[in-house]
Amino acid sequence: xxxxxxxxxxxxxxxxxxxxxxxxxxxxxxxxxxxxxxxxxxxxxxxxxxxxxxxxxxxxxxxxxxxxxxxxxxxxxxxxxxxxxxxxxxxxxxxxxxxxxxxxxxxxxxxxxxxxxxxxxxxxxxxxxxxxxxxxxxxxxxxxxxxxxxxxxxxxxxxxxxxxxxxxxxxxxxxxxxxxxxxxxx
Amino acid sequence: xxxxxxxxxxxxxxxxxxxxxxxxxxxxxxxxxxxxxxxxxxxxxxxxxxxxxxxxxxxxxxxxxxxxxxxxxxxxxxxxxxxxxxxxxxxxxxxxxxxxxxxxxxxxxxxxxxxxxxxxxxxxxxxxxxxxxxxxxxxxxxxxxxxxxxxxxxxxxxxxxxxxxxxxxxxxxxxxxxxxxxxxxxxxxxxxxxxxxxxxxxxxxxxxxxxxxxxxxxxxxxxxxxxxxxxxxxxxxxxxxxxxxxxxxxxxxxxxxxxxxxxxxxxxxxxxxxxxxxxxxxxxxxxxxxxxxxxxxxxxxxxxxxxxxxxxxxxxxxxxxxxxxxxxxxxxxxxxxxxxxxxxxxxxxxxxxxxxxxxxxxxxxxxxxxxxxxxxxxxxxxxxxxxxxxxxxxxxxxxxxxxxxxxxxxxxxxxxxxxxxxxxxxxxxxxxxxxxxxxxxxxxxxxxxxxxxxxxxxxxxxxxxxxxxxxxxxxxxxxxxxxxxxxxxxxxxxxxxxxxxxxxxxxxxxxxxxxxxxxxxxxxxxxxxxxxxxxxxxxxxx
Numbered sequence: 001x002x003x004x005x006x007x008x009x010x011x012x013x014x015x016x017x018x019x020x021x022x023x024x025x026x027x028x029x030x031x032x033x034x035x036x037x038x039x040x041x042x043x044x045x046x047x048x049x050x051x052x053x054x055x056x057x058x059x060x061x062x063x064x065x066x067x068x069x070x071x072x073x074x075x076x077x078x079x080x081x082x083x084x085x086x087x088x089x090x091x092x093x094x095x096x097x098x099x100x101x102x103x104x105x106x107x108x109x110x111x112x113x114x115x116x117x118x119x120x121x122x123x124x125x126x127x128x129x130x131x132x133x134x135x136x137x138x139x140x141x142x143x144x145x146x147x148x149x150x151x152x153x154x155x156x157x158x159x160x161x162x163x164x165x166x167x168x169x170x171x172x173x174x175x176x177x178x179x180x181x182x183x184x185x186x
Numbered sequence: 187x188x189x190x191x192x193x194x195x196x197x198x199x200x201x202x203x204x205x206x207x208x209x210x211x212x213x214x215x216x217x218x219x220x221x222x223x224x225x226x227x228x229x230x231x232x233x234x235x236x237x238x239x240x241x242x243x244x245x246x247x248x249x250x251x252x253x254x255x256x257x258x259x260x261x262x263x264x265x266x267x268x269x270x271x272x273x274x275x276x277x278x279x280x281x282x283x284x285x286x287x288x289x290x291x292x293x294x295x296x297x298x299x300x301x302x303x304x305x306x307x308x309x310x311x312x313x314x315x316x317x318x319x320x321x322x323x324x325x326x327x328x329x330x331x332x333x334x335x336x337x338x339x340x341x342x343x344x345x346x347x348x349x350x351x352x353x354x355x356x357x358x359x360x361x362x363x364x365x366x367x368x369x370x371x372x373x374x375x376x377x378x379x380x381x382x383x384x385x386x387x388x389x390x391x392x393x394x395x396x397x398x399x400x401x402x403x404x405x406x407x408x409x410x411x412x413x414x415x416x417x418x419x420x421x422x423x424x425x426x427x428x429x430x431x432x433x434x435x436x437x438x439x440x441x442x443x444x445x446x447x448x449x450x451x452x453x454x455x456x457x458x459x460x461x462x463x464x465x466x467x468x469x470x471x472x473x474x475x476x477x478x479x480x481x482x483x484x485x486x487x488x489x490x491x492x493x494x495x496x497x498x499x500x501x502x503x504x505x506x507x508x509x510x511x512x513x514x515x516x517x518x519x520x521x522x523x524x525x526x527x528x529x530x531x532x533x534x535x536x537x538x539x540x541x542x543x544x545x546x547x548x549x550x551x552x553x554x555x556x557x558x559x560x561x562x563x564x565x566x567x568x569x570x571x572x573x574x575x576x577x578x579x580x581x582x583x584x585x586x587x588x589x590x591x592x593x594x595x596x597x598x599x600x601x602x603x604x605x606x607x608x609x610x611x612x613x614x615x616x617x618x619x620x621x622x623x624x625x626x627x628x629x630x631x632x633x634x635x636x637x638x639x640x641x642x643x644x645x646x647x648x649x650x651x652x653x654x655x656x657x658x659x660x661x662x663x664x665x666x667x668x669x670x671x672x673x674x675x676x677x678x679x680x681x682x683x684x685x686x687x688x689x690x691x692x693x694x695x696x697x698x699x700x701x702x703x704x705x706x707x708x709x710x711x712x713x714x715x716x717x718x719x720x721x722x723x724x725x726x727x728x
């Protein structure tokens with residue numbers, strides 16, 4: 001009886017030590033789920049989800065404060081991936097936050113620009129170059145299409161344009177579209 | 187070398203339709219008035235123009251340089267004047283216009299300077315590769331991958347076998363067969379140069395067994411060379427025996443690993459036309475400016491192979507071969523792997539091997555549901571499961587398609603060909619592949635956006651901290667300055683005090699009393715007392 005108690009107690013102590021050591025030795029810095037969610041989000045940094053960027057939204061999702069359907073730029077694809085990751089059912093995009101649309105970029109009408117630097121301060125990814133009282137311009141490759149620079153412009157010289165398709169970004173269409181078209185015409 | 191051949195999985199026996207374009211010898215196509223040269227005729231980055239509008243160019247002159255590793259230079263196919271650098275339709279399934287250099291030919295065909303290197307065996311392999319790169323040579327079999335990269339085995343690989351692919355298994359196309367018949371010596375010269383660049387041990391020229399003339403010509407040419415390391419091998423006529431991986435399997439029995447390259451198993455495979463282009467570049471100093479191209483199909487009266495300068499519009503070639511009323515649909519490449527082009531005002535580029543001109547199919551083939559017959563899996567030369575790939579591609583479940591090795595699909599089209607439900611299977615795979623590429627790109631872009639955003643946050647934080655620090659420093663400085671002022675005052679005061687004390691102590695020590703208070707007369711003392719009392723009175727009154 002006594003030996004059993006001693007044996008079990010010593011085992012408990014040993015395992016406790018091992019687990020305690022492992023907890024310290026293999027401690028994970030930060031919250032890995034936030035990183036995973038952040039990796040799925042489109043990094044537009046537009047704030048349409050009501051959070052000030054993609055990472056804060058990822059943190060809010062991880063805490064359970066925000067729903068997975070608040071990201072209009074990501075659209076259905078992001079919602080599905082998030083649902084997959086978090087093991088919840090996908091749901092349609094919450095339209096309060098906006099509608100999903102094709103990716104766009106902005107451009108500055110350089111003739112009109114007065115060089116006020118307000119858009120530079122608004123851009124979350126530093127995709128606008130320029131200086132005070134000098135013309136500004138967008139680095140198109142870096143623009144995420146968040147449109148945050150549009151409302152701050154005092155002379156309304158920033159416009160949205162769709163990302164132009166090139167040979168390198170062109171995608172083969174899903175065949176069903178062409179089949180349906182074929183049927184309609186015949 | 188053993189002449190044993192291995193059998194590939196699947197494949198189809200297709201009707202060739204090859205004899206019709208092989209009846210006549212290859213002719214030079216008439217010189218077009220304007221040549222349109224896309225900056226991107228190859229896999230990789232687009233070349234960068236080095237000429238301006240209005241410049242005169244000589245035949246073979248560099249007009250667009252390769253500024254990236256995976257890129258290829260472009261040369262003027264004929265002498266003339268650059269009239270524009272503008273967007274133009276190119277042979278691509280997207281029908282998107284890209285930047286092209288337009289040259290108005292002057293008909294003089296005046297060559298620029300050509301540097302010949304007949305002693306290539308004495309050259310470093312690197313020098314040979316650079317000559318080939320500068321000549322703008324890309325794989326002429328269809329993919330258009332810059333050849334000098336494939337001629338660089340890398341330091342970790344030893345090339346055992348160099349294969350020249352003359353199988354040309356797709357129906358209708360005969361340009362390689364004609365080239366082997368007519369330029370067999372050049373091909374063997376090119377093969378020797380390639381062998382030198384790769385330091386390969388053996389060379390095999392593979393020809394399908396239905397191309398007997400080409401085989402005979404090559405064997406004859408080889409006898410003159412007395413090169414025992416080269417063998418000409420006939421492979422069974424089967425589609426797609428000419429696929430790179432399939433040909434390697436047939437000839438060596440080795441399989442290229444998934445996601446691997448042939449060079450990983452000691453094999454490098456080049457097209458016969460590429461070999462001929464290499465020979466021209468090294469031995470004659472001529473860059474790649476023309477190629478053999480098959481104009482065939484029921485839409486032309488005289489199907490033939492033409493030696494065509496790049497940039498020549500398809501329409502002129504079709505006219506030259508006798509366009510008839512069946513010429514409604516234009517396909518670049520063969521019927522299996524080619525793609526339809528929207529109209530024929532499109533230039534010939536480095537990868538154009540065939541223009542198939544035919545009438546439009548009158549009855550559309552209705553697509554029926556998949557009945558799981560499994561015929562597609564029986565013919566797939568890559569031994570994939572086309573049905574599964576189809577389901578997952580259609581459902582846009584791209585992770586699953588990759589589990590089923592979508593990227594091992596060579597898009598040969600055998601599965602679509604045999605499908606009794608007429609499902610355009612290959613279209614689904616192409617769709618899935620480009621979607622996956624696009625997602626990959628998107629991911630990369632969003633990673634960059636994340637980095638930039640995080641850096642911006644970091645920068646703003648840093649700026650704030652720096653401002654804070656600066657303010658703090660200023661405050662401290664101010665405080666210090668004020669503090670020092672106070673101290674100064676104190677110091678002055680204490681100095682005065684000290685001085686006064688010093689004087690007092692001195693006076694005490696010497697006990698110097700004022701001299702005018704002693705030895706006074708009574709009268710004087712009285713007056714003093716009077717004055718004192720009067721002062722006191724005045725003081726009290728005030």
